[in-house]
Amino acid sequence: MPREILYLKIAKILEEQILSETLRIGDKLPSIRSLQKIYNVSLNTAQQAYVVLENKSLIEARSKSGYYVSRTSKRKLSLPSVSNPILNESKSTPEDLTFKVFDALRDKSIRQFALGVPDESFLPIAKLNKGIVKVMREVDGSGTAFEPAQGSINLRRNIAKWSLVMEGKLNEDDIVTTLGTMNAIYLCLNAVTKPGDTIATESPVYFGILQLAKSMGLKVLELPTNPITGVDLDALKKNIHKIDVCCFTCNFNNPIGSLMPDEHKKQLVELLTFHNVPLIDDDLFGVLHFAETRPKLCKNYDEAGIVMCCGGVSKTLAPGYRVGWIAPGKFKEKIIWNKLVQTVAMPSLFQEVIADFMEYGRYDLHLRSLRNTLHTNCLQFQRTIEEYFPENTKISQPQGGFFLWLELDKKIDTSHLFDLAIKQKISFTPGRLFTEHNQFNNCMRLNFALPWNEKVENDLRRLGNIIKHSL
Amino acid sequence: MPREILYLKIAKILEEQILSETLRIGDKLPSIRSLQKIYNVSLNTAQQAYVVLENKSLIEARSKSGYYVSRTSKRKLSLPSVSNPILNESKSTPEDLTFKVFDALRDKSIRQFALGVPDESFLPIAKLNKGIVKVMREVDGSGTAFEPAQGSINLRRNIAKWSLVMEGKLNEDDIVTTLGTMNAIYLCLNAVTKPGDTIATESPVYFGILQLAKSMGLKVLELPTNPITGVDLDALKKNIHKIDVCCFTCNFNNPIGSLMPDEHKKQLVELLTFHNVPLIDDDLFGVLHFAETRPKLCKNYDEAGIVMCCGGVSKTLAPGYRVGWIAPGKFKEKIIWNKLVQTVAMPSLFQEVIADFMEYGRYDLHLRSLRNTLHTNCLQFQRTIEEYFPENTKISQPQGGFFLWLELDKKIDTSHLFDLAIKQKISFTPGRLFTEHNQFNNCMRLNFALPWNEKVENDLRRLGNIIKHSL
Numbered sequence: 001m002p003r004e005i006l007y008l009k010i011a012k013i014l015e016e017q018i019l020s021e022t023l024r025i026g027d028k029l030p031s032i033r034s035l036q037k038i039y040n041v042s043l044n045t046a047q048q049a050y051v052v053l054e055n056k057s058l059i060e061a062r063s064k065s066g067y068y069v070s071r072t073s074k075r076k077l078s079l080p081s082v083s084n085p086i087l088n089e090s091k092s093t094p095e096d097l098t099f100k101v102f103d104a105l106r107d108k109s110i111r112q113f114a115l116g117v118p119d120e121s122f123l124p125i126a127k128l129n130k131g132i133v134k135v136m137r138e139v140d141g142s143g144t145a146f147e148p149a150q151g152s153i154n155l156r157r158n159i160a161k162w163s164l165v166m167e168g169k170l171n172e173d174d175i176v177t178t179l180g181t182m183n184a185i186y187l188c189l190n191a192v193t194k195p196g197d198t199i200a201t202e203s204p205v206y207f208g209i210l211q212l213a214k215s216m217g218l219k220v221l222e223l224p225t226n227p228i229t230g231v232d233l234d235a236l237k238k239n240i241h242k243i244d245v246c247c248f249t250c251n252f253n254n255p256i257g258s259l260m261p262d263e264h265k266k267q268l269v270e271l272l273t274f275h276n277v278p279l280i281d282d283d284l285f286g287v288l289h290f291a292e293t294r295p296k297l298c299k300n301y302d303e304a305g306i307v308m309c310c311g312g313v314s315k316t317l318a319p320g321y322r323v324g325w326i327a328p329g330k331f332k333e334k335i336i337w338n339k340l341v342q343t344v345a346m347p348s349l350f351q352e353v354i355a356d357f358m359e360y361g362r363y364d365l366h367l368r369s370l371r372n373t374l375h376t377n378c379l380q381f382q383r384t385i386e387e388y389f390p391e392n393t394k395i396s397q398p399q400g401g402f403f404l405w406l407e408l409d410k411k412i413d414t415s416h417l418f419d420l421a422i423k424q425k426i427s428f429t430p431g432r433l434f435t436e437h438n439q440f441n442n443c444m445r446l447n448f449a450l451p452w453n454e455k456v457e458n459d460l461r462r463l464g465n466i467i468k469h470s471l
Numbered sequence: 472m473p474r475e476i477l478y479l480k481i482a483k484i485l486e487e488q489i490l491s492e493t494l495r496i497g498d499k500l501p502s503i504r505s506l507q508k509i510y511n512v513s514l515n516t517a518q519q520a521y522v523v524l525e526n527k528s529l530i531e532a533r534s535k536s537g538y539y540v541s542r543t544s545k546r547k548l549s550l551p552s553v554s555n556p557i558l559n560e561s562k563s564t565p566e567d568l569t570f571k572v573f574d575a576l577r578d579k580s581i582r583q584f585a586l587g588v589p590d591e592s593f594l595p596i597a598k599l600n601k602g603i604v605k606v607m608r609e610v611d612g613s614g615t616a617f618e619p620a621q622g623s624i625n626l627r628r629n630i631a632k633w634s635l636v637m638e639g640k641l642n643e644d645d646i647v648t649t650l651g652t653m654n655a656i657y658l659c660l661n662a663v664t665k666p667g668d669t670i671a672t673e674s675p676v677y678f679g680i681l682q683l684a685k686s687m688g689l690k691v692l693e694l695p696t697n698p699i700t701g702v703d704l705d706a707l708k709k710n711i712h713k714i715d716v717c718c719f720t721c722n723f724n725n726p727i728g729s730l731m732p733d734e735h736k737k738q739l740v741e742l743l744t745f746h747n748v749p750l751i752d753d754d755l756f757g758v759l760h761f762a763e764t765r766p767k768l769c770k771n772y773d774e775a776g777i778v779m780c781c782g783g784v785s786k787t788l789a790p791g792y793r794v795g796w797i798a799p800g801k802f803k804e805k806i807i808w809n810k811l812v813q814t815v816a817m818p819s820l821f822q823e824v825i826a827d828f829m830e831y832g833r834y835d836l837h838l839r840s841l842r843n844t845l846h847t848n849c850l851q852f853q854r855t856i857e858e859y860f861p862e863n864t865k866i867s868q869p870q871g872g873f874f875l876w877l878e879l880d881k882k883i884d885t886s887h888l889f890d891l892a893i894k895q896k897i898s899f900t901p902g903r904l905f906t907e908h909n910q911f912n913n914c915m916r917l918n919f920a921l922p923w924n925e926k927v928e929n930d931l932r933r934l935g936n937i938i939k940h941s942l
Contacts, residue, residue, distance in 0.1 A: 144789035318615035341682040
């Protein structure tokens, strides 16, 4: 058989296995060498077969890991629409709903699609525990002493090296540690706003930002947001004179998963620099990219020091450690001072444990496997939802992080659906929480950072059924 | 020899030994049974001898510990005057001075009389480390998981039991944990004030309160304060209509060491309840009493829930753990909400370690020995200062805590003296930091929570000489 036909034949066999779901989303394919042996063909032929399948978006190569099934069939469900915040509508705060969702998080018998952090099984707990014992012996006073107001030097050095990836543009002096990333955002807002000021956000926006803004007496301007490319820069430009500070999640927005293209980031920073509007860039999810490389930061384009880049390890290592940070640009001194007077210092031990974990690239190694798992989970969740949810369900296409955003039939109110789902021991986050306006009532956020198995698949199917019955 | 004369004779011998400094301040005296054997007298006679010396204030009994020398000679130096804040004077913020003092704290070659926490040797570090290892194995996810927004239930229960001592009036539901006590005070102020509001404080007042107020846009009204009984209630009454919240340290004020009598506390709470002015009572030092029993809290008299009682373990166990708390009365819900939105949660592990340390009264046991040491140190410092400092030095008489407040000759400016002392490797906290006004320039705060030895005594003598030379 001629070589050209051979590789097409192998591709065809694999394609049929994928479409018949003999090979399912997230499954690892044989290595090229194995394929070569299975079909007794040349290395080149085996490689060509995979190129064909890659071009059809049926499989994907993952760095240093191999080839994986990425799609079973053609995508059936469409993307959520570009958001259109109803800016002038009267606001109501769904505090009851917030408490209801938070309360359900403590119930271990519930399938926690509402969770805001990865499942415990995704965290390197044993290694972190070793770190605690090691660091306890090494640091001054075993962590009973105060550290510098700016935070642990070890941690700051390792963040500059392993987490922000700014090609040497940042060093330990450019970073301030904080009590987790929400506290980082709080310190940024605290440094640049006064009550009555307006912050611009994406729409939908992480409810923590809305709660924080409210508690600080700040107004929120939710901007139209594209589910793939993030906040609409034209809308931002039109409203720029009303805005005192922007608070965006450019890399893998929570909940919608959008990733702002580099060119937009550049334009964004230029626009804000021109108008002297500070930008808080919440990069908590930036290291959880599904593509080969980490996305750039707005900070990469920041000549004037107006960008405050926030990060942390709550989504990757240990939520309960409360270790976060800021690269605060020109607001550094003010932020350090406020941190000092409001809390004196952060607990030093956990900072040293995280620094120790980052040292020598151990964090990097952990992230590589975590990203791989999350990517597979994302595909599994999408496939299952396509299969079991109503056909008019719209679903986001995150390129990193671990949240899916679903837009259901207009008739569905997910605040009510939540009660029905909880009765069946399933939680999710109702869309209404992600805005100050009376919107997103037919939306929900799902966490896919759970160990994928038949039980999870079954719970997703049950959730789909609850939705179908509600229609 | 008649019995009456016998006990007087023994008392006379001991008095001479004390006055000649054969027996020095802080020295432990023989037990009554030993005394009985030494002089071959009855138990009653031995006891009578100590009563005579106690009545002369030469020795003192300490609970479950025995008798100690409390004074070598008659007190030579007088008390600092009741403070008289210069309310209308233009304010200047000595930020340079603050940074200078803070910077010097990191230099291990310096004698740190400026330190705000006890010397490391006073902390039960080995026991705490054992606690970390134990708790790490026991708690959910080894501390990587989130805890409830209100804080660890274990810790809250133990605080109610061991630290606040409210005779069963408080339980774990009445307490919110915080990131150390300054963060507790911040959360209280955050819950009840808006920028432009006025807080009333003692004078002198801990500089952390002044810095915090400034960063929150609050005005400070410093009230006249008696070095023994604390804030002047008449002055408070006169100014009550200008005040939005009071922030006092009724038990062992930092820096002056005053202790508000119970009757004043009752009056204070009644006055503030009548005018609906909340009280933040910083009780960080309340467990470090030199007298037999822990002083009462303003919270004891709080029927209306207007008192927010703050505490923590930074002065007794582990400053770097950042474990504090509030018993926030009627402001509880607001404080929990603000804590949640600004930081999500506190690190859980350290809270469990402290809870574990408190359980079964281990904290109580540690405090008993710490109090004893601090009391002796206080007497040693007072004696040494009386001996080596100029005769017109005034010195506070703290009844707990570990700070002495000195008022020097009017000609001395302690902000300048600080530079001279640092050159000789001695630090202290200049009085100017403890007010927003141009006052206390001839005052200083000294930390006596350092292991007492000849080197410390010598450093105090050198400090006295620097002052004498400056005159």
